[in-house]
Amino acid sequence: MSRKGYFKNKGKRKKDIREILPSILIVCEGEKTEKLYFEAFEVPNAHVRVEGEGRGANVLLEAARKYLKNDEYDQIWLVFDKDEVKDQDFNNAINKIESKGYNAIYSNPCFELWYLLHFSFQQSTLSKEECLKKLKSKIPKYEKNIEDMYERLKDKIEVAIKNAKKLEEQKKDINSYSKKNPYTNVYKLVEELRKYERK
Template identity: 35%
Template sequence: MLDCALDCCRYAAETYDHVWLVFDRDDFPAADFDVMERKCAELSDSSRTFHALWSNPCFELWPLLHLNYSTVPMNATGCQRQLASVLDRELGLTYWKNMGGLYEALASRRGVAARNAKKLGVHHDALGEPKSSKRNPSTRVGEIFDELEPYLGNDLG
């Protein structure tokens, strides 16, 4: 993924100030997962920032944090089940992978998700765990909204 992003930057007619790499832990080896954050930091300079927006155990943690907070470690299947359960209970929605309309259904609760993601970061910091592969559950996916917020115009609930 990083090589592809570098190629896009190298061959694109325009320049990019920010390059966002969104990925999740799933079944990737811990060392491969952890190295992405370091590589993004090494590639960043005064003209371009590479952002490693990881999620552990899976991307579904980010939408789950809109409706639920927990520090209990989980696997991807468990996270997806929790998301399905809370979407059904709280919003009457049936979840499936790559479902349409999820962003719109949760947009008003993005502020809650951002606060929950930050709380998870503080939780893992307190445990003294610097490696992203060990920070389960945790996500940095919400950080992109710090840049996009002026363009989205949504109430952050």
Template identity: 35%
Template structure:
């Protein structure tokens, strides 16, 4: 008698995982931090493609739009900092251009704020130099070009809580200090909803 070659139902009913594009503005810190979310396998964790466009925020957003328009992704995120771009208008143009098509994980003033929130509250305005100085109190050998994710993973829930608190305390988006990286981290780890 021939064997039944049909697969069990649970094999055929694999859940479809979303494909998420993340375009970042820097090759070092942001990429190293976000790489920890790639390659994890779970129905709730999306496939992630990280692309670096080491340029100003508007260029990052326009690049993300071009890639997203290819139809290969279910959603697209841009990760960039306020840093040196707020006064030149590029920062606000990038936010306006992203509109509702792209999701933003913007840090004001810098990505180091997100890293700092893993260890402490941060309620007053700061600059990149101050953020790095305070981060080195917790990680004396902090080097943005050699980030160790294991330093941050145990404190991720604290960083998310602190970033949410900052958001709730601002009347408008993208005020210093603030970071939207928490939304992206929740999405990539499968713990947050689609935003």
């Protein structure tokens, strides 16, 4: 990936001061829902590329490789759900992603749990259908692929981060990723992107 540089004059001496911005690749399982959400972050202090694959957790790493053929990235984040993926396949996918040094960002049962945490803490095990039903009680007209979810929820983002961290603390002794429900670590990617927002 190309890096942008700039030149400044200091007195009579010209100096080459190169501003190197971090490059971040985000590859999402969902073709639109997650992609639209992360693309809405205004991060002028980083080069961010967001791609939606429409492929499951167990093949997401292979799907991401096409973006790594021609470009180099400082950070690689793969975003996916437990959803209908078999427990062992889900666990294997996370282990494989992390063994490559990439960031595995996953939600159980689904990405919408992250949205739901903007409104309230969730403790009871949830199916995807139950999660969507709860979210629609908060956002009656919610449908997948809404383009302005980030704008709708950004004033509650600190609540979501707090709730997600609380879930993580509660589930820390569960060794199987697939058994952590409800659970999402989307907050880690959100916190990273917020580092590069316009101050």
